[in-house]
Amino acid sequence: MSFPRGRRHLVRVLSDVSLQVDAGEVVAVLAQRAQGKTSLLRVAAGMQRPDHGRVSFEGEDLWRLPDRRRARLLGGEIGLVGPVIPDLDLPMRSSIALPLFARHGKREAYARALAALELMGASECAEQFWGSLADWERALVALAQGIAREPKLLLVDDLTVSLGLGEADAIMRRLDRLASERGFGVLMCVSDAGAMGWSGRVATLAGGELLDLSRTPAQQGKIIDFPGTGADTRDPRRGISS
Amino acid sequence: MGRTTAQVSGLSAGEAVLGLVVERPGNSYQLEQRLEGRFGSAQFAHGTAYHALKRLSKQGLIRALEGDRAIVSARAEAGYLPATAYEATAAGVEQFEGWLRSSTSMPPVREELLAKISFCRPEDLPRMIQIVREAELACMAQLEGLGERTRRAQRLADNDEWRRVMSIIVTSGDAAWWDARIKWLQTLRQYLQSEGQRFQAGQGPASSPPRV
Numbered sequence: 001m002s003f004p005r006g007r008r009h010l011v012r013v014l015s016d017v018s019l020q021v022d023a024g025e026v027v028a029v030l031a032q033r034a035q036g037k038t039s040l041l042r043v044a045a046g047m048q049r050p051d052h053g054r055v056s057f058e059g060e061d062l063w064r065l066p067d068r069r070r071a072r073l074l075g076g077e078i079g080l081v082g083p084v085i086p087d088l089d090l091p092m093r094s095s096i097a098l099p100l101f102a103r104h105g106k107r108e109a110y111a112r113a114l115a116a117l118e119l120m121g122a123s124e125c126a127e128q129f130w131g132s133l134a135d136w137e138r139a140l141v142a143l144a145q146g147i148a149r150e151p152k153l154l155l156v157d158d159l160t161v162s163l164g165l166g167e168a169d170a171i172m173r174r175l176d177r178l179a180s181e182r183g184f185g186v187l188m189c190v191s192d193a194g195a196m197g198w199s200g201r202v203a204t205l206a207g208g209e210l211l212d213l214s215r216t217p218a219q220q221g222k223i224i225d226f227p228g229t230g231a232d233t234r235d236p237r238r239g240i241s242s
Numbered sequence: 243m244g245r246t247t248a249q250v251s252g253l254s255a256g257e258a259v260l261g262l263v264v265e266r267p268g269n270s271y272q273l274e275q276r277l278e279g280r281f282g283s284a285q286f287a288h289g290t291a292y293h294a295l296k297r298l299s300k301q302g303l304i305r306a307l308e309g310d311r312a313i314v315s316a317r318a319e320a321g322y323l324p325a326t327a328y329e330a331t332a333a334g335v336e337q338f339e340g341w342l343r344s345s346t347s348m349p350p351v352r353e354e355l356l357a358k359i360s361f362c363r364p365e366d367l368p369r370m371i372q373i374v375r376e377a378e379l380a381c382m383a384q385l386e387g388l389g390e391r392t393r394r395a396q397r398l399a400d401n402d403e404w405r406r407v408m409s410i411i412v413t414s415g416d417a418a419w420w421d422a423r424i425k426w427l428q429t430l431r432q433y434l435q436s437e438g439q440r441f442q443a444g445q446g447p448a449s450s451p452p453r454v
Contacts, residue, residue: 030385032425166410173396193385193421194414202386204378206428207435211375213382 013039014050015208021153021185026176026200029189035206037189038082041155044187045080046070057153075099079146082157083138086130092117093126096145116148117141121174136167143175147184154179156188160195172197255286257341259294260330263304264338267329270295279398280409282391283384283416295328303334359430367438371431378427385420388413 013036021027031037042048043055046062055062057078062070074080086095093113100109117123122140125133133141139159146154156175160168176197179186189205190196204211255277262268262276273291298304307327330338355377362370392413396406 030382030421030424032428035428165414166407169392169410169413193417193424196385196389196417200389202382202389204382204424204428207432211378211382213379213386 012208014043014210017205017208017210018053019044019187019203019210019212021187023152023185024180024183026172026179026186026188027203028196028200029187029203029205029210030193030196031189031191031205033191036208037191037205038157040205041080041157041187041189044153045074045078045155047074047080076103076149077152078155079149079151079153080155080157081142081146081159083142083159083162089129089131091127091129092122092133092141092144095130096141096148100148112148112150113144116144119147119178120144120171135162136164136171139163139167139171143171147178147182150182151184153185153187156186158189158191158195160197161190161192163195165194168195169197176200253281253284255290255294256297257338258284258286259291260298260303260334260338261342263295263298263328264330264335267307267327269327272327279391279395280412282387283419298334299328302331303337304328305331364437364441367434367441371434371438374427374431374434378424378431381420381424381427385417385424388416388420 017040019027019029019040029037029040039048043050046055046057049055049063057073062073065073088095088098090098093110096113096116097106097109100112103109104112114123114126117126117140120140120143122137122144125137125141128137130138130141142159143154143156146156160171163171175186178184186200188196196202202213258277258281259273262273262280268276270292273295274289277286277291295304299306305328307329355373358373359370392409395409395413
């Protein structure tokens, strides 16, 4: 995938990258700034179409789906969370519930918002406003927002990078357990190894090249895919390539 | 085992094992496990705890736990590995306290990769890029291993808040090391790749150094 820079130049952001995330699995991609982390997540979310290659979710090519169906996937079965300030200044309970109104109705939406906050251990943030939250509480609320929609794939963009010693670890342990219990896949991009928590597989991204331990050195940076780990009997169903 | 501040080296196995025994007595198997769990990134060889115990015992810094001595002598006579538990002697505790309070040494940087890069010629670039990539993968494996050890250590330390916090601090130090290493290797790899392209195109080296 590449972006134009000026009239004549193209900046290659992702190149020959293939990545697969299985159900219940957490994959952390470690990369420095401006190395394509957010682009990778936007491609995985179906928000950005790669120049070449395929982005598939549960075996379906995202870019062969009707636009409306693809748009519904994001925010539904595919969740994307990052350190973003909410547009509206509402208590967190309402901020999480609001996007769920259309799909679940008001009462159910509030119930889901509270349940998600509780699952992330952030119940006390329910009546608080964004401005009054500490960084680690904001990360918990953002993740609660992601899981409230009961995604099958949760994409996490550098959410835990500004957290203190042990805070990212505690949050990621909780997310790891939830992913495993509820069977949703997590693809997280981080700019600091300390922000990964200690969950799942590690990959790195630099200069558009993704490195993965399951491949031989000769295969790195060429066509790289992410098979299921260990004695995984689940079908590898979700993946992207660009 | 004792060393002056003039000596520069990393953590020795003897210091690590003595610290573990002072913290809690254990046999060689238990100490091997604890050594791996606590100092996995140091990559001590298998059997390190056993050999360290023998050395420390000879130096009088640890001794077999009361009641186990007879078993130790019997096993030693029979040529078996003494699977007995050890505790620190007063001299061992004193040695450990001295080490804990002494200034920390700074290990020298004698890395083979740096030497190879310093000797690298333009025609070596493709292989050098591959070597850097292999080093990056090795660092990733260390990070994944650190994750596994951390999860295990945290499960064990869940009831001991102080130990849990110390474990997080040590882990974050390990992670910061591997993180910095991976980032430097990524930058280096990209720079070598662009140099390789310039070399192939018949151009000289880039005038500006890599942004690290």
